[in-house]
Amino acid sequence: MTALDLVTSSAVPSTLSALRAPRPAGGSLVQQFEYGLDAPICLTWELTYACNLSCVHCLSSSGRRDPRELSTAQCESVIDELQAMQVFYVNIGGGEPTVRPDFWHLLDYAVDHQVGVKFSTNGVRITPDRARFLASSNYVDVQVSLDGATAEVNDHVRGVGSYAMARTALTNLAEAGFKDAKISVVVTRHNVGQLDDFKKLADDHGATLRLTRLRPSGRGADVWDELHPTQSQQRDLYNWLLNAGERVLTGDSFFHLAGFGESLPGLNLCGAGRVVCLIDPVGDVYACPFAIHEEFLAGNVLESGGFATVWRTSELFADLRSPQTSGACTRCQFFDSCRGGCMAAKFFTGLPLDGPDPECVQGYGESALADPDREARSSSQDHSHRTTRAGVGPVPVEIGFGIPAPSAPPVHACAENPLAGFDPLGR
Amino acid sequence: MAVPDVAVSLDEPWHLSPSVAIRPESFGALAYHFGNRRLTFLKRPELLAVVQGLDEAADVRTALANAGVPSDEWTAYVAALDSLASADMIRPRTGQDSAP
Ligand code: SF4
Ligand code: SF4
Numbered sequence: 377m378t379a380l381d382l383v384t385s386s387a388v389p390s391t392l393s394a395l396r397a398p399r400p401a402g403g404s405l406v407q408q409f410e411y412g413l414d415a416p417i418c419l420t421w422e423l424t425y426a427c428n429l430s431c432v433h434c435l436s437s438s439g440r441r442d443p444r445e446l447s448t449a450q451c452e453s454v455i456d457e458l459q460a461m462q463v464f465y466v467n468i469g470g471g472e473p474t475v476r477p478d479f480w481h482l483l484d485y486a487v488d489h490q491v492g493v494k495f496s497t498n499g500v501r502i503t504p505d506r507a508r509f510l511a512s513s514n515y516v517d518v519q520v521s522l523d524g525a526t527a528e529v530n531d532h533v534r535g536v537g538s539y540a541m542a543r544t545a546l547t548n549l550a551e552a553g554f555k556d557a558k559i560s561v562v563v564t565r566h567n568v569g570q571l572d573d574f575k576k577l578a579d580d581h582g583a584t585l586r587l588t589r590l591r592p593s594g595r596g597a598d599v600w601d602e603l604h605p606t607q608s609q610q611r612d613l614y615n616w617l618l619n620a621g622e623r624v625l626t627g628d629s630f631f632h633l634a635g636f637g638e639s640l641p642g643l644n645l646c647g648a649g650r651v652v653c654l655i656d657p658v659g660d661v662y663a664c665p666f667a668i669h670e671e672f673l674a675g676n677v678l679e680s681g682g683f684a685t686v687w688r689t690s691e692l693f694a695d696l697r698s699p700q701t702s703g704a705c706t707r708c709q710f711f712d713s714c715r716g717g718c719m720a721a722k723f724f725t726g727l728p729l730d731g732p733d734p735e736c737v738q739g740y741g742e743s744a745l746a747d748p749d750r751e752a753r754s755s756s757q758d759h760s761h762r763t764t765r766a767g768v769g770p771v772p773v774e775i776g777f778g779i780p781a782p783s784a785p786p787v788h789a790c791a792e793n794p795l796a797g798f799d800p801l802g803r
Numbered sequence: 804m805a806v807p808d809v810a811v812s813l814d815e816p817w818h819l820s821p822s823v824a825i826r827p828e829s830f831g832a833l834a835y836h837f838g839n840r841r842l843t844f845l846k847r848p849e850l851l852a853v854v855q856g857l858d859e860a861a862d863v864r865t866a867l868a869n870a871g872v873p874s875d876e877w878t879a880y881v882a883a884l885d886s887l888a889s890a891d892m893i894r895p896r897t898g899q900d901s902a903p
Contacts, residue, residue: 405844408830415826417833417842462826464835464842490824492837515837 406645412697415461415687418628418652420665423451423479424471425657425759428500431523431534433562433603435666436656437594438471439761445657448478450678454655455482457683458491465492465515469665471657471759474501480509487515494519496560498538499545507545507552519558519586520545525573529566533603550581557583558625562590563613564603571616575624587617589629592724592734593666594755600725610737611636628652634713635737646719649674649696653687661686663696666720670756703730708738717741726750811884813864813877816896817857823892827851834892841890850883857893 426441427434446454458466466486473479474497486493494517502510502518510516520542524530527539549557559578561567567574571587578585592600605613614633617626628647648664649672655661659677662668674693675686687693705716716722717733725734725745732740744750811817819825822838831845834854845851852870860866863884867877887893 405830405846408828413828413833462824464824464826464833464837465840490837492840517840 409645409647409651410697410699412650412693415463415684416651416653417464418467418647419458419463419655420467420469420653421454421655422469422471422657422665423473423482424476426475427470427472427498428475429472429498429535429538430761431538431595432599433523433533433564433590433594433596434760435591435593435596436469436471436668437755437758437760440759441471442658442759446659446677448481450659451478451482452485454659454677454683455486455489455491457677458486459489461684461687463491465494468493468495470496472498472500480506483513483516487513493517494558496521497545498534499542502545502548504548504552507548507554510549511552511554517556517558518549518554519560520549521560521562522574522577523562523564524567525570525577529570532566533562533564533599546577546581546583550583555582557581558586559583560586560588563587563605563629564590565605565609566603568605568609568613571613571620575620584623584625585620586625586627587629588627589718589721591666591718591721592752593720594668595760597724597752597754604735607737607739607742610735614737632714632717632733632735633737635708635710637710645715646717648672648719649690649693653693655683661690663692664720666718667723668755668757669723669753671723672720673756701730703728704740705730705732708732708740710738724753724755726752811863811881811888811893813867813881814862816860816862817866817884817888817893818896819854819857820891820894825851825854834887836890836892839891841892843887843890843892850880853880853884854887854893858896 422436424441424445425436425438427438430439473495476482479501483493483495492515496519499520502520510518521534522530522539522542523533524539530539530542531537546557546559559574559581561574575585577583590596590600590604592604610633614630614636617624617630617633618638631645648667652664653661653674654663654665654668655677656668661674661677661683663672663674672692674690677683677686679686681689702711702716705711705714708714714733716731717736719729721734722729722731727734727741727744727750731744732738734741734745736742820836823834823836825845826833826835831847832851834843834845835841836843845854849870849872853866853872856866856869857863860869863881867880872880884893
């Protein structure tokens with residue numbers, strides 16, 4: 377590892393201020409973030425649409441590789457650019473990123489260019505050898521996806537054999553001495569009763585549990601109705617998260633649950649295009665990994681000016697960074713923390729973006745979903761395998777919540793380990 | 804890496820931790836620690852100037868003065884530096900540097 381380039385400032389001048397509504401001086405971090413940053417802090421980069429699995433809720437409808445996927449050299453230039461913009465780390469995903477033959481090279485390349493990597497995997501390539509290699513790097517985080525604490529619940533969503541594969545990967549990582557792997561769980565109607573089991577699994581592997589929200593994105597749109605947690609499960613989830621505190625990561629998944637009453641501290645806003653974005657396998661830049669749709673397409677990294685120009689000058693992002701209207705939500709007493717919830721969830725369920733989230737805990741989403749004129753939308757690309765899998769049917773699961781030890785409230789900033797809301801001067 | 808168990812005082816020399824990178828933003832800056840993965844927001848440009856000036860200044864007092872921070876705000880800034888120290892963002896300068 378070369379010495380880090382420490383306090384140098386970005387050489388690329390900001391062109392943001394010319395494009396947007398004037399940014400207020402001072403104010404809270406949430407207010408500052410609403411006006412966007414010079415570079416994202418939560419950048420997801422999907423390296424390939426190819427995947428060995430066909431999870432029914434895949435947010436990027438992955439399966440088959442796209443022939444236009446970025447070449448190794450093109451990926452390296454993206455990394456060079458991220459380094460220049462001081463994007464401190466990227467979340468690499470897919471598809472299954474490790475099936476790219478140059479994956480391990482790109483990992484090294486990023487780390488050597490001061491871009492830390494957290495990558496998501498279903499575990500397929502995490503052999504004992506690879507696990508040892510990963511354990512030797514200080515700047516790589518690994519996140520293994522698992523959507524059931526038992527094979528029955530997991531494989532129903534992720535496919536036969538996927539539970540065993542993920543468990544093997546976790547065992548390999550633990551045995552290689554890899555510190556603090558993440559176990560990433562999409563919370564569904566079927567696994568929401570297994571939260572304690574997931575936590576125990578994480579603890580047993582020296583890993584950290586990460587819970588995310590099922591969003592109706594990609595193939596998730598097809599199964600959202602039957603898999604998203606019920607209203608009463610959402611309340612259980614909220615209570616569980618309150619108790620689990622900082623020991624469980626949630627990204628920006630659950631700020632819509634603030635409507636249950638007690639406001640959740642942390643960064644409560646949709647970061648799409650402001651602090652969050654996605655680079656997809658062909659280099660397209662979207663406002664958020666859950667918003668792969670033309671309406672949220674800001675540009676492509678192969679255009680002249682590259683990613684920095686897309687991030688800093690796209691009209692779409694300028695719009696997302698200007699004050700938004702929130703319709704009926706502005707009259708809700710929980711608006712300050714919930715802010716109307718997730719833009720992608722609204723979009724793909726066909727709800728207006730300036731209204732309540734489909735899972736609004738005040739129940740306004742349900743009535744909006746009942747609108748007979750509502751038209752759900754689907755992602756503008758589909759790389760699913762052409763084979764079909766058995767449909768999703770009910771899975772018997774006992775619902776039961778233990779009593780997690782009380783602790784601090786959940787973390788919400790998209791960045792997963794920030795001093796969220798850190799305010800050194802108390803203003 | 805050991806997190807220094809000391810409070811920041813005006814008379815001591817401090818510097819930025821060797822694993823930290825800083826990205827200026829219009830509200831101040833983001834500071835990222837590649838070791839403990841902590842992302843910290845410096846919410847005022849003046850705090851950024853103080854942090855960046857620590858290395859050259861003989862002590863914290865000088866860094867604050869150089870950054871033009873009015874003396875009635877020094878207590879608040881020292882408290883901010885304290886919380887940066889507890890996240891290993893800045894370290895006391897001890898003479899021999901412990902860069903990795
Ligand atoms: S659209 Fe939803 S998932 Fe994307 S940044 Fe906004 S809240 Fe998060
Ligand atoms: S009405 Fe809007 S702000 Fe209030 S809880 Fe529902 S989604 Fe959130």
